[in-house]
Amino acid sequence: MRKSIRKYKPEAVPDAKLDRILEATRGAPSGKNGQPWRFIVVRNKTLKEKLVPACRNQSYVAEAPVVIVGCAVEEESYQKQGGYMKSWPLDLAIAFTHLILAATAEGLATCWIGAFDESEVKKALDIPDKFRVVGLTPLGYPAENPPHKNRKQISEIVSYDKAPAK
Ligand SMILES: Cc1cc2nc3c(=O)[nH]c(=O)nc-3n(C[C@H](O)[C@H](O)[C@H](O)COP(=O)(O)O)c2cc1C
Secondary structure, three states, X not given: OOOEOOXXXXXXXXXXXXXXHHHHHHOOOOHHHOOOEEEEEXXXXXXXXXXXXXXXXXXXXXXXXXXXXEEEEHHHOOOOEOOOEOOHHHHHHHHHHHXXXXXXXXXXXXXXXXXXXXXXXHHHHOOOOXXXXXXEEEEEOEOOOXXXXXXXXXXXXXXXXXXXXX
């Protein structure tokens, strides 16, 4: 089962694995099939190290052989999701989930990084203004095997034929 990994082996990610992961990511659904996503595959050591301070000094970001940065083009997304919102954060989250699950199936590890400063990530990778940075993940072979984190019970999160009690 997938879990977040925060220690990585230096071993490279084989290109064939990376290609299959990106292919699974490409197949994600999106609002009106807008596919407003772009993925920056960062393998250069200097660039990876520049990302660490941009990610609140989470040093394992640079430990993995690959970091993937998920970006969105707002205007390519569905503009009236639910009648009130733009779909790009959802589209990116779904695509990133495909990426993370495909990586797990390949025996690779990831950790969704949401604690980052968008302007610092943009500066580190020279990303133009028109893109929004939605999330990052290191990608590599795990060098730790932490226990699974606990989850709420099904009875706490699912209700049948009625609204949640709380
Ligand atoms: C939107 C989002 C942002 C997250 N940001 C971070 C982060 O910046 N650093 C980190 O170490 N983990 C981050 N995580 C991982 C969560 O802490 C982790 O998924 C959660 O504790 C459950 O653990 P598990 O993924 O091992 O099941 C993030 C997860 C999500 C979905």
